Amino acid sequence: MTTFFDYALLTWPEVAALPRATPLCLPLGEDIDLTRLAATLGNPPRAGLLPSVPFGWRGSGLAVDDGRLGAVLRGLVDSLRDDGFGRVYVVTPQGADFDLGAARIALPHPSHTHPAALLPADHDRDKVVLIPIGHTEQHGYHLPLRTDTVIIGAIARGVVQRAPAQCVTLPAFPYGVSTHRAAFAGTLNVGGRAFEDFWLAVIDVLAGRGCDRIYLISGHGGNCSFLVNVVKYAGERHRRIFAATAWLHTAQPSRGAGHRSAAPLRHRRDGSRRRAGDGDDAAPASGGSSHGAGGGRDGFHRHPQLFHGLDRRRGVDRQPALG
Numbered sequence: 001m002t003t004f005f006d007y008a009l010l011t012w013p014e015v016a017a018l019p020r021a022t023p024l025c026l027p028l029g030e031d032i033d034l035t036r037l038a039a040t041l042g043n044p045p046r047a048g049l050l051p052s053v054p055f056g057w058r059g060s061g062l063a064v065d066d067g068r069l070g071a072v073l074r075g076l077v078d079s080l081r082d083d084g085f086g087r088v089y090v091v092t093p094q095g096a097d098f099d100l101g102a103a104r105i106a107l108p109h110p111s112h113t114h115p116a117a118l119l120p121a122d123h124d125r126d127k128v129v130l131i132p133i134g135h136t137e138q139h140g141y142h143l144p145l146r147t148d149t150v151i152i153g154a155i156a157r158g159v160v161q162r163a164p165a166q167c168v169t170l171p172a173f174p175y176g177v178s179t180h181r182a183a184f185a186g187t188l189n190v191g192g193r194a195f196e197d198f199w200l201a202v203i204d205v206l207a208g209r210g211c212d213r214i215y216l217i218s219g220h221g222g223n224c225s226f227l228v229n230v231v232k233y234a235g236e237r238h239r240r241i242f243a244a245t246a247w248l249h250t251a252q253p254s255r256g257a258g259h260r261s262a263a264p265l266r267h268r269r270d271g272s273r274r275r276a277g278d279g280d281d282a283a284p285a286s287g288g289s290s291h292g293a294g295g296g297r298d299g300f301h302r303h304p305q306l307f308h309g310l311d312r313r314r315g316v317d318r319q320p321a322l323g
Contacts, residue, residue: 002038007048008146010163012138015186020084023047027091031110051174059111061119064201071194077103079188121167128167128213132156133177134222138184149174152219176223186272192226207238216245
């Protein structure tokens with residue numbers, strides 16, 4: 001019987017110690033049939049499950065071109081192969097190829113018979129769409145690989161709790177860019193170009209559905225320069241939307257990445273640093289760098305336009321959500 005372990009709950013030294021023959025599986029979406037997956041893998045004693053990709057494929061609720069998502073997936077597979085893992089697979093719905101070759105395992109998926117609800121729902125299109133983007137990377141000897149994703153997901157949910165009439169959040173996306181990847185076991189890297197192309201494609205889809213205020217919030221510093229490019233390109237391509245990005249620092253004053261990451265995890269209600277879960281409470285944000293582009297404009301500033309100014313054209317005078 002195969003035991004599946006959560007890859008993102010490991011620290012990087014624990015990943016370094018994993019036998020390189022351990023199968024590692026990256027699923028698209030939840031509800032994977034683990035019994036069938038184990039049989040496809042040959043029923044190994046242990047196998048790792050990486051954080052699932054929450055959207056991007058047909059039937060996921062927010063689909064982009066297969067080539068854009070495929071480039072992201074291939075970058076992640078290559079990261080693990082470069083780290084010495086020989087059995088790395090992306091678990092996809094049947095019929096979705098993504099040019100993965102032997103790295104693809106196709107299994108029946110619930111989205112075939114019951115496509116996911118739209119992300120965001122149609123009735124939320126006039127709200128600010130928050131897009132939390134984390135990463136799966138090293139955080140010292142004591143914090144899990146999923147730290148960035150846990151923190152930024154909690155921030156996004158906390159903002160929605162405070163201002164539910166004004167904003168909606170997508171599920172936290174657990175992969176980003178790490179140019180220092182080779183120095184630490186377990187750290188993944190989508191690749192800068194693939195990352196930019198994917199998020200610009202996501203904005204294209206959202207803008208096409210009528211969403212006109214989009215805020216890409218990053219929990220990982222390595223994503224930031226690439227997200228700045230994304231909002232610039234989005235401003236050129238979609239002149240009637242306002243897209244912005246920010247890296248939300250989560251502890252001030254900063255005493256290095258370890259303190260900044262550990263403080264909000266200690267704030268979590270479950271009190272666990274290694275088991276940081278998906279609670280409803282938000283880690284406190286206290287500053288950050290931000291960049292916005294809309295209608296061809298760009299510049300560094302806070303973004304009250306997202307929550308306040310742009311509503312005036314609809315005849316609605318809303319107060320800023322955070323203040």
